[in-house]
Amino acid sequence: MSQIISIQGISKTYKSGFQALKNIDLDIEKGEIFALLGPNGAGKTTLISIICGIVTPSSGTVTVGGHDIITDYRATRAMIGLVPQELTAEMFETVWATVSHSRGLFGKWPNPSHIEKVLKDLALWDKKDSKLMTLSGGMKRRVLIAKALSHEPQVLFLDEPTAGVDVELRNEMWELVKHLRDSGVTIILTTHYIQEAEDMADRIGVINKGELVLVEDKCELMHKLGRKQLTLELHDPIETIPVSLEQHQLIIAKDGNELIYTYDSQGERTGITHLLTDLAEAGIRFKDLDTSQSSLEEIFVDLVRRDQ
Amino acid sequence: MNLPAVIAIYKFEMARWTRTLLQSLVSPVIATSLYFVVFGAAIGSRITEIDGVPYGAFIVPGLIMLNLLTQSVANASFGIYFPRFTGTIYEQLSAPLSPVEIVTGYVGAAATKSTILALIILATATLFVDLRIDHPAWMVFFLVLTAITFSVLGFVLGLWAESFEQLQLVPLLVITPLTFLGGTFYSLDVLPEFWQKVSLLNPVVYLVSAFRWSFYGTSDVSVQVSLAMIGLFLVLCLAAVWWVFKTGYRLKS
Numbered sequence: 153m154s155q156i157i158s159i160q161g162i163s164k165t166y167k168s169g170f171q172a173l174k175n176i177d178l179d180i181e182k183g184e185i186f187a188l189l190g191p192n193g194a195g196k197t198t199l200i201s202i203i204c205g206i207v208t209p210s211s212g213t214v215t216v217g218g219h220d221i222i223t224d225y226r227a228t229r230a231m232i233g234l235v236p237q238e239l240t241a242e243m244f245e246t247v248w249a250t251v252s253h254s255r256g257l258f259g260k261w262p263n264p265s266h267i268e269k270v271l272k273d274l275a276l277w278d279k280k281d282s283k284l285m286t287l288s289g290g291m292k293r294r295v296l297i298a299k300a301l302s303h304e305p306q307v308l309f310l311d312e313p314t315a316g317v318d319v320e321l322r323n324e325m326w327e328l329v330k331h332l333r334d335s336g337v338t339i340i341l342t343t344h345y346i347q348e349a350e351d352m353a354d355r356i357g358v359i360n361k362g363e364l365v366l367v368e369d370k371c372e373l374m375h376k377l378g379r380k381q382l383t384l385e386l387h388d389p390i391e392t393i394p395v396s397l398e399q400h401q402l403i404i405a406k407d408g409n410e411l412i413y414t415y416d417s418q419g420e421r422t423g424i425t426h427l428l429t430d431l432a433e434a435g436i437r438f439k440d441l442d443t444s445q446s447s448l449e450e451i452f453v454d455l456v457r458r459d460q
Numbered sequence: 461m462n463l464p465a466v467i468a469i470y471k472f473e474m475a476r477w478t479r480t481l482l483q484s485l486v487s488p489v490i491a492t493s494l495y496f497v498v499f500g501a502a503i504g505s506r507i508t509e510i511d512g513v514p515y516g517a518f519i520v521p522g523l524i525m526l527n528l529l530t531q532s533v534a535n536a537s538f539g540i541y542f543p544r545f546t547g548t549i550y551e552q553l554s555a556p557l558s559p560v561e562i563v564t565g566y567v568g569a570a571a572t573k574s575t576i577l578a579l580i581i582l583a584t585a586t587l588f589v590d591l592r593i594d595h596p597a598w599m600v601f602f603l604v605l606t607a608i609t610f611s612v613l614g615f616v617l618g619l620w621a622e623s624f625e626q627l628q629l630v631p632l633l634v635i636t637p638l639t640f641l642g643g644t645f646y647s648l649d650v651l652p653e654f655w656q657k658v659s660l661l662n663p664v665v666y667l668v669s670a671f672r673w674s675f676y677g678t679s680d681v682s683v684q685v686s687l688a689m690i691g692l693f694l695v696l697c698l699a700a701v702w703w704v705f706k707t708g709y710r711l712k713s
Binding site: 206225227234236240243253255 | 462464465467468469471472475476479543546547548550551552553554555556557558708712
């Protein structure tokens with residue numbers, strides 16, 4: 153895949169002296185879904201805002217589709233659609249008017265059939281003549297997405313798109329995101345729902361205190377940093393762990409009915425065979441076993457904590 | 461040139477105007493009609509002619525200017541301040557738009573609105589007084605030039621203001637007093653010499669004077685000087701806009 157966005161040495165220090173971004177280098181590949189994760193105030197929105205032209209970087213360069221975002225801003229901005237975090241919209245306008253207006257702002261002549269398609273894709277068609285002030289929060293969020301898609305962008309930024317959106321709508325939105333990706337749109341999203349990044353993203357970037365802590369293919373990341381757990385459902389409950397099993401650092405769960413063994417799936421030896429032998433020798437029998445991999449959320453929390 | 465964007469902003473602003481026609485069109489017309497009744501008919505009948513023009517007719521250009529200035533400033537300042545206030549300005553800032561295009565869209569719409577309003581007030585005036593327009597082409601030229609100039613001023617104000625209070629402050633404390641003291645209701649000749657000279661520092665004097673000349677062929681200040689001063693003021697306002705966009709002052713962090 154070729155790069156569509158290239159970020160090199162981007163730093164941002166606000167007038168207050170707060171350094172929001174520290175020397176960020178990042179390439180976004182064409183057609184991927186890239187999830188940018190980070191705690192509040194980590195610099196996610198600042199980074200997005202710089203690429204979109206809303207915030208001026210203190211140093212560094214960004215190119216979109218090979219064009220510099222400052223010297224060739226017309227070319228880069230025409231390629232980008234932005235869905236901001238805040239629900240900001242022209243409350244007195246109708247859905248149709250505000251979405252059509254956005255298309256014009258981005259340099260495209262009116263195309264009612266495209267606007268119709270976007271509104272239908274976002275289940276907004278029957279609200280096209282409604283004023284924005286009459287819509288629910290979730291509907292307004294959809295309108296913001298429709299505005300961002302009105303000019304047929306090649307890159308779509310979604311800054312916390314599912315904040316305050318109900319589960320059903322959230323699922324619909326992610327279906328739309330997948331559909332967009334399939335049509336060739338590159339998507340960069342920030343989300344607080346890490347499960348979503350886990351389900352959706354091709355690659356993950358973790359940003360903390362203005363620094364890009366890591367960028368990794370999602371599967372590799374989970375493979376590399378993830379730990380696996382083996383849960384043994386015991387035949388008879390136990391109260392304490394026998395001394396002979398102490399070296400395995402087992403955890404008793406569910407009132408003594410389960411034993412949990414954590415191991416590194418990447419390690420040369422997982423220690424499972426050894427554990428099972430020791431269990432048999434200690435006379436502990438189990439009726440079922442299950443393995444699970446740690447979630448992205450656990451990896452993320454671990455990464456951010458480690459950085460503190 | 462991002463022409464679709466200029467048109468989009470222009471149409472968007474004009475649509476906003478049509479939603480508030482009562483406030484933006486009817487109320488200034490009623491207020492001006494009241495001026496005609498009070499100053500033109502009631503008090504004006506006791507005032508002698510000025511430069512051979514009956515008082516009721518004499519104040520028409522000034523009243524039109526008064527509305528043109530306040531409406532140009534109000535329209536343009538609100539047009540750009542409101543998206544800043546609600547946060548929707550993100551879209552203009554992230555769109556492939558140059559400052560020239562943004563200003564053209566907003567100022568063009570604001571100037572159109574105030575020019576239409578001025579022409580309606582002019583039509584209303586003909587119901588109350590007998591008017592003559594000696595130089596109609598110049599009249600339209602001054603009308604449009606002033607509408608553009610003060611719409612640019614309003615745009616600067618809308619970029620500068622950080623609250624609705626500040627947005628009201630300049631029209632209330634600067635524009636209205638300058639207009640009233642700028643010869644709207646009187647000829648500068650009636651002032652003592654000292655105040656005549658002080659008045660020349662007031663840019664509105666040049667606007668009213670030149671505009672009145674286009675009606676009746678007489679003016680307090682020479683038309684060429686007026687034209688130069690209006691042009692200078694326009695350049696100053698445009699320079700302020702250019703500076704705001706260059707530095708991102710109150711627009712970008």
